[in-house]
Amino acid sequence: MPKVIFHRDGGATDVVDVDAGSNVMRAAVQNGVDGIVGECGGQAMCATCHVYVREPHLDALPAISEDEEEMLECTAAPRDERRSRLGCQLTLGAGGLEEVEVDVPATQI
Amino acid sequence: MCPRPRSERVVVIGAGHAGVQAADALRAGGHDGPITLVGGEPVLPYQRPPLSKEHLAPGGTPVPLPLRAERFFADRRIDLRTGVTATALDRTSRTVLLDDGAALPYDVLVLATGAANRVPAVPGADLAGIHALRTLGDAQALRAGLSRARSVLVVGAGFVGLEVAAAARAHGPAVTVLEAADRPLARALSREAAGHVAEVHRRAGTDLRLGEAVAAFTGRRGRVTGAVSSAGTEYRADLVLVGTGVAPRTALAAAAGLPVVDGIVVDECLRTPDPAIYAVGDCASHPSVHTGTRIRLESVQNATDQGRHVAAAILGGARPYTGVPWFWSHQGALKLQIAGVRLPGDENVLCGDPATGRFSVCRFRDGRLVVVESLNRPADHMAARRLLAAGRSPEPGRLRDPAFCLKEFAREPAVA
Numbered sequence: 001m002p003k004v005i006f007h008r009d010g011g012a013t014d015v016v017d018v019d020a021g022s023n024v025m026r027a028a029v030q031n032g033v034d035g036i037v038g039e040c041g042g043q044a045m046c047a048t049c050h051v052y053v054r055e056p057h058l059d060a061l062p063a064i065s066e067d068e069e070e071m072l073e074c075t076a077a078p079r080d081e082r083r084s085r086l087g088c089q090l091t092l093g094a095g096g097l098e099e100v101e102v103d104v105p106a107t108q109i
Numbered sequence: 110m111c112p113r114p115r116s117e118r119v120v121v122i123g124a125g126h127a128g129v130q131a132a133d134a135l136r137a138g139g140h141d142g143p144i145t146l147v148g149g150e151p152v153l154p155y156q157r158p159p160l161s162k163e164h165l166a167p168g169g170t171p172v173p174l175p176l177r178a179e180r181f182f183a184d185r186r187i188d189l190r191t192g193v194t195a196t197a198l199d200r201t202s203r204t205v206l207l208d209d210g211a212a213l214p215y216d217v218l219v220l221a222t223g224a225a226n227r228v229p230a231v232p233g234a235d236l237a238g239i240h241a242l243r244t245l246g247d248a249q250a251l252r253a254g255l256s257r258a259r260s261v262l263v264v265g266a267g268f269v270g271l272e273v274a275a276a277a278r279a280h281g282p283a284v285t286v287l288e289a290a291d292r293p294l295a296r297a298l299s300r301e302a303a304g305h306v307a308e309v310h311r312r313a314g315t316d317l318r319l320g321e322a323v324a325a326f327t328g329r330r331g332r333v334t335g336a337v338s339s340a341g342t343e344y345r346a347d348l349v350l351v352g353t354g355v356a357p358r359t360a361l362a363a364a365a366g367l368p369v370v371d372g373i374v375v376d377e378c379l380r381t382p383d384p385a386i387y388a389v390g391d392c393a394s395h396p397s398v399h400t401g402t403r404i405r406l407e408s409v410q411n412a413t414d415q416g417r418h419v420a421a422a423i424l425g426g427a428r429p430y431t432g433v434p435w436f437w438s439h440q441g442a443l444k445l446q447i448a449g450v451r452l453p454g455d456e457n458v459l460c461g462d463p464a465t466g467r468f469s470v471c472r473f474r475d476g477r478l479v480v481v482e483s484l485n486r487p488a489d490h491m492a493a494r495r496l497l498a499a500g501r502s503p504e505p506g507r508l509r510d511p512a513f514c515l516k517e518f519a520r521e522p523a524v525a
Contacts, residue, residue, distance in 0.1 A: 032178030039413060041156040041174055045437045045446065067444065067487050074491035
C-alpha cells in the first residue's frame with residue numbers, strides 16, 4: 001500500500017497508508033494530520049496543502065503544471081524552489097508515487 | 110471588558126464548512142469548555158465543493174473528502190452529533206432543542222445553519238428524475254442518474270448549474286442549460302467574463318439557452334421527460350438538475366425573535382443582537398467593509414474565514430470581519446476565480462487577451478481595484494487577493510499596457 005510520511009512542524013511524524021489514486025492532501029485530511037488544510041478540496045485553487053518533499057523522492061515527482069506553478073508562488077510559508085509542491089497534485093500508487101516523505105510548513109493560511 | 114470564563118459551553122448548530130471550522134478554531138485557540146457540534150446529515154462532515162465537480166466526473170471519486178478525520182473530533186473533545194437537527198431555540202433559558210429529544214444548554218451559540226436550495230414554483234417540480242445539489246445524498250443520486258442519462262436539462266446557469274453541465278457533458282449525454290438572465294453567472298460575473306464562459310460551454314457542445322426560464326416540467330408515469338420554457342420551447346430530458354439559487358436557513362433564528370433580512374443579521378463582529386448568539390457562513394448577513402453594504406456570501410472561503418473569526422471573537426478577540434471574499438469554479442477546462450465583491454456600476458478593464466482563453470477582468474470602483482475575475486489565470490487571482498487585502502490598486506490606465514501584469518504589480522513596493 002502506498003505510504004506518506006509527514007514530518008510536522010514541531011517535530012512529530014505521521015506515517016499514513018494511502019489508497020492507490022489518492023493524493024498527499026487527501027491522505028493528510030482523511031487521517032487528521034495537522035498542518036495541511038486542503039481548503040478547496042484538491043483543485044489547486046487555494047495553496048493550503050503546501051508541502052516540502054524530501055529527498056530521495058524529488059526525482060519521482062510528477063511535473064509541475066502551469067496552474068500549480070502559479071499557486072506555488074503564493075503559498076503562506078516561503079516556497080522552496082526545489083522541494084515545494086501542492087499535496088493535492090501528488091498522486092500515490094497507480095502509476096504515481098509509491099512512497100513520499102514530506103515536511104509540513106509552519107503555516108498554510 | 111470582562112474576561113470570559115474559559116469553561117463556557119459552546120454549541121454550534123450546523124456541521125458544514127463554517128461550523129466545523131468554528132469548533133476547530135475554538136479548541137485550537139485555547140477554549141477549554143465543552144463544544145457541541147450539531148449536523149443534520151447522518152455522516153461525518155465533508156467537503157462540499159467536490160460534490161459538483163470531481164465527484165460527478167466519470168471515474169471520479171464517489172467517496173466524499175471529510176472536513177476532518179473522525180478521530181479529530183474525539184481528540185479535540187468536540188461532541189459531534191450527526192443526523193440531528195435543531196428544532197427550537199429558547200434564548201431565555203439559553204437552550205437549543207434537538208429533534209432527537211435532547212436539550213443543549215449553552216453559554217455561547219453559533220448558528221452555522223447554511224442555506225437550502227430554492228425550488229422553482231412550476232408544475233411538475235416534484236417529478237422523479239429532477240435533482241437538486243446541496244448534500245452528499247443529492248450528489249450520490251445525481252451521480253447515479255448521470256451514468257444512465259441520455260439527455261440532461263440544467264435549469265439555471267449559476268455555479269452549480271454550469272459545473273454540473275460540464276460534468277454531464279463529460280459523461281456523454283446531450284446537455285441543455287436554461288438561464289432566465291441574458292448571460293450565465295449574471296449575479297457573479299461581468300459581461301465580458303460571462304461571455305467567455307458561455308462560449309466555453311457552447312464549444313463543449315452544451316446547448317445554452319439564455320433568456321429562457323422553465324415554465325413547467327413534463328413527465329410520464331411520475332418521471333420527468335422534459336420541460337417547457339417561458340419561450341414556449343419544449344425540451345426533452347430524462348434527467349434534470351435545478352440550480353436556481355438558495356435561501357439562507359434562518360427559521361430557527363427567526364422563530365427565536367432574532368432579526369432576519371436575507372440572512373441572520375449580525376454585526377461587523379458576526380454577533381446577533383443577542384450577545385450570546387453569533388451567526389456565520391451562508392446563513393449570516395454581515396456589514397461588509399468591501400461594499401459598504403450588508404451582504405450574505407455563499408462560499409467556502411467565507412464559511413471557513415468566518416468560522417475562524419467567530420472563534421476568535423468568542424475567545425475574547427472580537428474585531429470587525431474584513432476577509433477578502435473569493436470564489437472559484439471548475440467547469441471542464443475552465444478555471445474561474447473571483448476575488449472581491451462586485452457592485453453594479455463598477456468599471457470593467459480587461460487584463461490580458463480573451464482570445465487566449467487566459468485573462469482577467471478587473472473591476473474598479475471610484476478608480477480603485479475592487480474585484481478581479483480570472484479565467485485560467487490563477488496568478489492574477491492570487492495577486493488580486495493580496496492587493497485587495499492590502500487595499501492596494503493599480504491605476505486603471507496601467508492595465509491598457511499589454512505588458513502590465515497583476516502579479517508583477519503585487520510585487521512592487523507599496524507607495525505610501
